[in-house]
Amino acid sequence: MKLHRELPVPSFFNPDKVCEVWKVPYQQRAEEAEQWALRHKLSPAGKDSCKICLTLVDVQNTFCIPGFDLFVGGRSGAGAVDDNRRLCEFIYRNLGVITRICPTMDTHRAMQIFHSVFLVDEQGKHPVPFTLVSEEDILQGRWKFNTELCDSLRISPEYGQRYVLHYVQSLKKGGKYDLTIWPYHAMLGGIGHALVSSVEEAIFFHTIARHAQPDYQIKGSNPFTEHYSVIGPEVLKGPEGETIAEKNVYFDGILQSFDAVVVAGQAKSHCVAWTIDDLLSGMGDEKRKAAEKIYLLEDCTSAVVVPGVIDYTGEADEAFKKFADAGMHIVRSTDPVTAWPGMNNTQEARGNRR
Numbered sequence: 001m002k003l004h005r006e007l008p009v010p011s012f013f014n015p016d017k018v019c020e021v022w023k024v025p026y027q028q029r030a031e032e033a034e035q036w037a038l039r040h041k042l043s044p045a046g047k048d049s050c051k052i053c054l055t056l057v058d059v060q061n062t063f064c065i066p067g068f069d070l071f072v073g074g075r076s077g078a079g080a081v082d083d084n085r086r087l088c089e090f091i092y093r094n095l096g097v098i099t100r101i102c103p104t105m106d107t108h109r110a111m112q113i114f115h116s117v118f119l120v121d122e123q124g125k126h127p128v129p130f131t132l133v134s135e136e137d138i139l140q141g142r143w144k145f146n147t148e149l150c151d152s153l154r155i156s157p158e159y160g161q162r163y164v165l166h167y168v169q170s171l172k173k174g175g176k177y178d179l180t181i182w183p184y185h186a187m188l189g190g191i192g193h194a195l196v197s198s199v200e201e202a203i204f205f206h207t208i209a210r211h212a213q214p215d216y217q218i219k220g221s222n223p224f225t226e227h228y229s230v231i232g233p234e235v236l237k238g239p240e241g242e243t244i245a246e247k248n249v250y251f252d253g254i255l256q257s258f259d260a261v262v263v264a265g266q267a268k269s270h271c272v273a274w275t276i277d278d279l280l281s282g283m284g285d286e287k288r289k290a291a292e293k294i295y296l297l298e299d300c301t302s303a304v305v306v307p308g309v310i311d312y313t314g315e316a317d318e319a320f321k322k323f324a325d326a327g328m329h330i331v332r333s334t335d336p337v338t339a340w341p342g343m344n345n346t347q348e349a350r351g352n353r354r
Contacts, residue, residue, distance in 0.1 A: 005096070006093045006094065006336060006337075007040055007092065007093055007094075007095050007096060008092075008093075009089050009092045009093060010032070010036065010092055010205070012029075012032065013088060013089070013092060013198070013201075013202075014198075015085045015088075015089075017197070017198055018081055018084045018085045018088065018196065018198045019065060019066055019081045020065070020197065021061055021065060021191065021194075021196075021197055022197045023197070024197060024200055024201045024204060026204060029201060029204055029205055029208070030204075030208045032205075033204075033205045033206075033207075033208035033209040034208060034209070036095075036205075036209050037208075037209040037210070040095075040096065042095065042096050042209055042210060043096075044210060044211040044212070045098075045099045045100065045210040045211060045212035046211070046212075048099045050097075050259050050260070051099040051100075051257070051258045051259050051260075052097055052098055052099050052100075052258060052259065052260045052261075052262060052337075053098075053099060053100045053101075053102055053254055053257075053258040053260070053261045053262070054091070054098050054100070054101045054102065054262045054264070055102045055103075055104070055254075055261060055262065055263045055264075055265075055275075056087070056101065056102065056103040056104065056199070056203075056264055056265045057104050057230065057263065057264070057265030057266065057271050057272045057275055057301075058104055058105065058106045058186075058265050058266050058267075058271050059084065059087070059103060059195055059196055059199045059264075059265050059266065060105065060106060060186060060192065060193060060194060060195055060196065060266075061191060061192045061193070061194050061195075061196060062106070062185040062186045062187075062192030062193065063080060063106075063185075063186075063266040063267065064080040064081065064083075064084055064196045064199075064266060065080075065081075065196065066078075066081065068185075068192050069183045069184060069185035069186075069192055070182060070183055070185045070186075070304075072266045072267045072302050072303070072304055072305075073302070073305060074302030074303055074305055074313070075303075075305050075311070075313055076302075079302030079303075079305075080266055080302055083264070083266070083299070083300045083301055083302055084196055084198060084199055084300075085198075086297075086299055086300050086333045086334070087199060087202075087264055087297070087300045087333065088198050088199060088201075088202045089333070090264075090297070090300065090333035090334075091199075091202040091203070091205075091206060092202060092205070094337055095205075095206055095209055095210065096210075097337050098206060098210070098212075098262075099210075099212065099258065100212055100214070100215060100258075101203050101206055101207075101212070101214045101215070102214065102215045102216075102217060102254075103195060103203065103214060103215075103216055103217070104216075104217045104218075104219055104230040104265070104271070104275075105186075105193070105195075105216060105217065105218050105219070106185075106186040106193075106219060106220045106227075106271065107186060107188050107193065107218050107219065107220045107221045108184075108185065108186045108187055108188065108220050108221065109187065109188055109221065109223065110184060110187070111149050111152055111153060111223050112222075112223045112224075113164070113167060113179070113223065113224055113225065113226065114179065114180060114181060114182050114226050115181070115182065115184055116128070116129065116181055116184075117146060117149070118145070118146055118149065118164075119133065119143045119144065119145065119146060119164070119181070120143070120144060120145075120146045121142065121143060121144075122141065126146075127143060127181045128181070129181055129182060129183040130180065130181065130182070130183075130306060130309050130310060131180075131181040132177075132178040132179070132180055132181075133168060133178060133179040133180075133181065134168060134172075134178050134179075135165070135168045135169050135172050137168070138164055138165045138168055139165070143164075144161055144164070145157070145160035145161045145163070145164045146160075147160060153223055159239075162239050163224065163238060163239055165239075166238065166239035167179065167224070167225070167235055170234075170235045170237075171234060171235070174234070174235075176234055179226070180226075186220065188221065215250075217230050217248065217250060219248070222244070222245045224238070224244050224245070225244055225245050227245075228270045228271045228273075228274035228275070229271065229274035229275040229277070229278040230248060230251065230271070230275050231247055231248050231251050231275060231278035231279065231282070232245075232247040232248065232278050233245040233247075247278075251278075251279065251282075255279070255283070255290050255293055255294075258293070259293065260293050260294075260295060260343065261279075261293055261294050261295070262294075262295045262296075262297060263275070263276060263294065263295070263296050263297065264296075264297040264300035264301055264333075265300070265301060266301060266302065267301070267302060267303060267304045267312075267316075268301040268302055268303045268316040268319075268320070269303040269304050269312035269313070269315050269316035269319070270304060270312070272301050273315075273316060273319040273320075276294070276296065276319070276323055276328070277319065277322075277323075279294065280323065280326055280328075287326065287327075288326070288327045289327075291323075291326045291327035291328050292327045292328070292329070292342055294323075294328040294329065295328070295329045295331050295340060296320060296323060296328060296329065296330050296331065297331060297332070297333050298320065298330050298331065298332060299332045299333050299334070300333050303315070303316035303317075329341050329342065
């Protein structure tokens with residue numbers, strides 16, 4: 001069975017609104033989606049012979065709307081906005097191809113190890129956003145655990161300090177970035193936590209048109225670890241070997257359940273890169289074969305860049321080169337899916353299996 005042809009972008013989509021926050025008119029879009037499915041002869045996603053999962057990493061206001069807490073502007077300054085305009089158009093054009101959409105949601109509270117309130121210096125002052133905290137910083141007493149959080153976190157002052165040292169040492173040992181103090185972001189219950197309105201609208205339209213419930217994956221609420229990758233937190237064990245967090249086993253089955261996994265979202269240098277790296281690490285013996293199922297939308301993701309402070313573009317590009325060398329496909333959203341490397345072989349193999 002051939003992949004569905006590309007569709008037009010619905011007239012209600014306004015690319016100029018991708019940078020804004022607004023209410024999706026659900027009932028109206030639902031009625032339009034049902035008519036769209038009839039007009040373009042879209043079948044329910046469950047009947048797809050070639051199953052494609054679109055994984056959207058943290059496409060939330062906090063990362064994607066200018067003026068929000070951690071807007072990912074990239075080097076252009078408009079990175080996430082341009083990425084999401086292309087992403088929405090990709091979803092609409094490929095409505096008949098995408099079997100399931102899996103959005104991940106970065107989800108935080110105030111008292112977490114990467115927020116300022118978690119640490120203090122000798123004067124009781126907190127580190128400012130984008131401070132990098134190393135093992136040496138903790139050993140030298142430059143930063144220490146804020147003992148005023150003990151009651152809320154249900155730990156002792158001694159354990160808190162021991163844990164902070166253990167944490168930065170674990171990051172160093174694992175070859176991770178130093179602990180970064182991020183601005184408060186993706187706060188549970190806040191407007192920054194929500195999906196970008198234009199992307200949410202596109203997901204909802206797909207849901208109704210294809211009868212395909214999106215599969216949301218929540219990550220990042222554990223106060224004792226960063227959680228860039230949706231698959232696994234940065235640190236899983238505490239200083240005494242106790243379990244701090246566990247990996248998300250959901251994605252272990254994605255590569256087996258789908259013929260292709262398409263990845264987009266923010267940020268290319270952090271949550272996207274670490275998610276893909278975890279996928280690659282868990283592929284097992286047939287790593288090359290599994291990697292060839294993954295397609296990275298390079299024009300729908302941007303690196304973290306804070307002008308004059310940090311620029312992770314180089315690290316992001318290096319990570320994507322590593323993924324390509326492993327067998328993953330770096331593609332663009334504007335290219336027809338049927339023209340992507342290996343896609344015709346994928347659908348033919350799936351058809352033969354059925």
